Amino acid sequence: MQEGRVLPPAQINKDLLTSILTTPKWYWPAVGVCSFIVLIASIVVGYMINKGLGITGLNRPVMWGFFITNFVFWIGISHAGVMLSAILRLAKAEWRRPASRAAEVLTIFSLMTAMTMPIIHTGRPWRILYWVFPYDFARGIFPNIRSPLVWDPSAILTYLTSSVLFVFIALIPDFGILRDNTTGIRKKVYTMLAMGWQGNVRQWKLQIVAGVLLSALILPVFVSVHSIVSWDFGMAVSVKAWHSTIFAPYFVVGAVHSGVSAVVFVLILLRWAYGWQDYIRKEHVEALCRLLIVVATGWFYYFCMEIIFGIYGREADEIAIRTLQFATYPWNIIMIIFIVTTYFLPICLWSRKIWRRNLYLVSAACISVNIGMWLERYILFIPGQINKQVFTFTWASYTPSVFEGIIVLGTFALVTLFLLLFSKVMPLIPLYDIKEGDILKTEIQVGRRTVPATFRED
């Protein structure tokens, strides 16, 4: 894990603060485009609230469509943060260093974006107030705490809060550096955020202990979030393809798969956009791809179990849904695209070391994974609802409208916009983490070879 050179701290500060202290030519046009798309999506949301959900393709029996698919997709993307930052920190993997901040930040922004989806989906968002507070509002109806739909916001808000705390703790040393390298109003803001950080021994010890504790504490939250989101579907007995015990780990592993792929893609973009070849090296991308092979294979195992046991009981209504998914146009085409893009194509592209180090191929694989994972949720949620009722003459179809497509596109633009704005005020690669990695680097003589090594604290 030591292909790069050890750079002096001043050089690291200069390189990694580039995004904050300077503005590349592409930056404002990118912000402009994203803002425009978000604006169009917002106008469409306003139009939908005014005209009603009828302008979408949603109708009995398919009440959950693009919006919920997108909601689950973004919750999935958010799992990359804890995977790369917390789990790899506890495992003491050196190659996590440049990826951790981008992953944590992607977690926060994708969670925030995901939360807009069910709010938009209600059609009358203000009525959520009747639902979120444990109060009957004089109507005699309390929120049903036995519903996974009520567990959802608890889990997501807990995850969001703990992720924000996690990012903030890790940012404190970098706020100190920013405080020392800026002037004017920015200096004042960073001074406040740095909270008196001086970088003495005691502060470093507390910061590291806090990071390790938060890493351990956020792990159960990470597992619980997507498990609870999966139980929105898994608890439903009425939709035959949903009531499966494997949904929780299946969704969690799928989330890690899509999330880490998204982070890898973001890292490759950052490397190109800011010239961070010394910090986001091919060895990091290669290590992440090897992790993704394991995660993808685990996901494929759970996917196979879900399909096999869907068919296992030979129940007529379940078989009907599987027939729709696998043997009926256009669902069979979507299924083929989904399986190929989620597993077989990326695994092929990650199978050889030379391909794992080709950033174009890795980018293509990561985009493929995310296309496939979006389709996975689509093919999981819609067919079950189409065939939900017992009588075949009640089976309907679902055709998403252009308005839903624009809103979904708007969410991608929103996350990109958040990332761009974040990169302008806070560093996307943790400076102290990179410097710590450089300090811990050393070498061992093994025979005639000098092998890269690292100091281990235990």
Next chain:
Amino acid sequence: MFALPVVSCLILILSATPDMSAALKNVTGLKKRFYTIIAGRWNGSKKQWLVLQAAIGSLGGIYFLMLPFVQFLIATDLGMSFIAGWKDSIFPAIYTLMGFQTSLAIILIILFIYKRWGGYGNFIGDSPFWSASKILLGLSLLWAYHTFAFFITFWYGRMEVEINIIKYLYSDVYFWVFLLNALGSFIIPVGLLVWNPVRRSAWGAPLAGVFVLFGALMWNIRHFVGAFNAGVEQIYEISITVVPEAVMPDIWDIFMVVGIIGIAALVYLLSLKMFPIMNVWEIKEGAMYQKMGRFIKGNYLVLAKPE
């Protein structure tokens, strides 16, 4: 299912080849013949080492991919299919997970025995226990997570067959077995392994491993004895409508369980006569990639990463 032991034997033989070659001069009789067949052509050239590592890596990957499939077959064929209406997609995953958990547990116990009583204290430090204890902790937590995922889905669904299965395997008929299972597979191991001093010690993870093995035995009794018993009268039903009674073991059942454990131990002890306890070449390789180094005010382990 036969492929799995064949692949594992291949891994065993391949990984023992360099040590067998080193031991050729010092053995006689049947052992010498066996070692000559396996490792007679081993000369430790660079090509042979590269081929050996590639082969072990490939076979390990194949084994790892085959294992969940075999566990799926056993769990479904010998467990789930006997209880009418039991359709549980997470059951094979739990069984596979328990396979990993129990195999790690038994490895830790054997390592501890070697370290403490086998005279291998100089070659087995505390660091394997420290590292493996984290994996064992993770697997125990995963067991609880998967079990809860099954339980909450069935409990929430409240369909007759789901309630009957929960009553049968968890809350009523086999409740005490489930309790012992939960204690052994999750509560006690996690309770032990959350503590750093316990994880760092040589005895902590093996002690947790003993409980894990006990818990796994309870799990297997609950599910497979329960499944066979449920299949006697209701196997042709759409779903079980009557919760069966528990089957209490008699003396012959206990003898069989003890005997199976004894056979496994006997096979292992006999294999030690042919195969080295530890891969000497791996110990040497590990030693080459480690040293103690001075860092600021203390001495720390330096670990090389050759790839």
